[in-house]
Amino acid sequence: MMTQTMIAPETLEDALAAMHAEPGSMALAGGATLVAMMNAGLVEPNSLVALRHVDTLRGTRQLDDGGIELGAMRRHRETALETPFKDGQTVLSYAASQIANPTVRNMGTLGGSIAFNDPGADYPAALVAANATILIVGATGTREVSAEAFFVDWYTTALEAGELVAGVRVPAALVGSIGHYEKLARIAGDFAVASVALQVTWSGDSIAAARIAIGGSGPTPLHLAEADDMLIGTGADSDALSKAGLLLAQAADPVDDVRASADYRRKVIPRLLAKAMREIAPAREAA
Numbered sequence: 643m644m645t646q647t648m649i650a651p652e653t654l655e656d657a658l659a660a661m662h663a664e665p666g667s668m669a670l671a672g673g674a675t676l677v678a679m680m681n682a683g684l685v686e687p688n689s690l691v692a693l694r695h696v697d698t699l700r701g702t703r704q705l706d707d708g709g710i711e712l713g714a715m716r717r718h719r720e721t722a723l724e725t726p727f728k729d730g731q732t733v734l735s736y737a738a739s740q741i742a743n744p745t746v747r748n749m750g751t752l753g754g755s756i757a758f759n760d761p762g763a764d765y766p767a768a769l770v771a772a773n774a775t776i777l778i779v780g781a782t783g784t785r786e787v788s789a790e791a792f793f794v795d796w797y798t799t800a801l802e803a804g805e806l807v808a809g810v811r812v813p814a815a816l817v818g819s820i821g822h823y824e825k826l827a828r829i830a831g832d833f834a835v836a837s838v839a840l841q842v843t844w845s846g847d848s849i850a851a852a853r854i855a856i857g858g859s860g861p862t863p864l865h866l867a868e869a870d871d872m873l874i875g876t877g878a879d880s881d882a883l884s885k886a887g888l889l890l891a892q893a894a895d896p897v898d899d900v901r902a903s904a905d906y907r908r909k910v911i912p913r914l915l916a917k918a919m920r921e922i923a924p925a926r927e928a929a
């Protein structure tokens with residue numbers, strides 16, 4: 643069967659109504675993934691609801707409490723370059739800057755990426771490290787789900803049929819915290835073999851707060867409060883880092899695929915965590 647229609651509504655209400663009017667409709671955001679899948683015959687939506695004219699899905703809103711709301715149609719390029727982020731919120735711009743290549747970053751959107759939830763994608767772990775929430779709209783209204791709860795399984799999210807991602811809310815990070823995203827890929831521009839997203843706050847020579855999320859190593863980003871706690875009060879010495887890294891590696895649920903074996907991914911997680919800590923050293927010294 644071929645896609646029958648494509649409409650491009652100007653309001654969110656009309657987009658939601660169109661999704662409901664035609665069962666089997668799919669939202670079209672940047673098209674970087676969806677159009678490639680249609681070309682390959684992997685999906686055949688009855689109708690496409692293009693979101694490009696829905697102004698309320700664009701833009702950035704600074705919140706009074708230091709948080710930021712990002713619209714679902716925000717392109718990866720904007721998140722990488724036009725940074726409204728402060729302190730540890732920068733984990734998101736680091737992640738966005740490592741997505742694919744300039745062409746894909748110009749096309750792809752925040753909402754499209756997280757709705758698709760490719761396990762090798764860069765935003766999911768960064769959003770979990772940033773403790774972000776996902777804003778979801780549907781026929782019955784709006785709901786807000788933590789990033790940790792939003793990514794449910796391989797290519798599966800908390801979105802129900804007919805719902806759309808409206809945006810993402812990124813809470814204020816601790817003053818002086820540092821954000822970083824460390825990605826291992828086979829070649830520049832590829833999806834992650836594994837990745838580490840971090841928010842770390844130093845107090846003098848020791849870590850006062852940490853939030854670590856692992857990407858590319860299971861169906862959803864991995865966050866363990868116990869691993870965060872292993873770094874707190876330490877100077878990020880190699881012993882503390884390898885204990886936290888090993889705990890995360892044991893809890894990860896990677897698979898063997900074309901990019902790497904599950905075993906390799908487990909081995910790489912502690913090394914990526916240590917590398918991420920080395921990479922943030924200059925930012926720490928400058929703070």
Ligand SMILES: Cc1cc2nc3c(=O)[nH]c(=O)nc-3n(C[C@H](O)[C@H](O)[C@H](O)COP(=O)(O)OP(=O)(O)OC[C@H]3O[C@@H](n4cnc5c(N)ncnc54)[C@H](O)[C@@H]3O)c2cc1C
Pocket residue numbers: 668669670671672673674675676677678693714740741742743746749750751752753754755757758760762763764765801805806807808831832833834
């Ligand atoms: C060559 C190539 C390399 C890539 N490399 C990377 C990489 O290294 N890292 C990475 O993270 N990503 C990578 N990607 C994926 C890229 O980030 C895509 O932009 C992203 O996965 C999909 O975003 P999109 O806006 O293009 O969504 P689309 O392709 O338009 O849609 C993707 C899916 O999300 C749904 N959808 C879109 N918007 C919404 C919404 N607001 N609410 C609900 N559902 C929605 C669509 O119905 C569809 O199912 C790559 C893609 C390509 C083509």
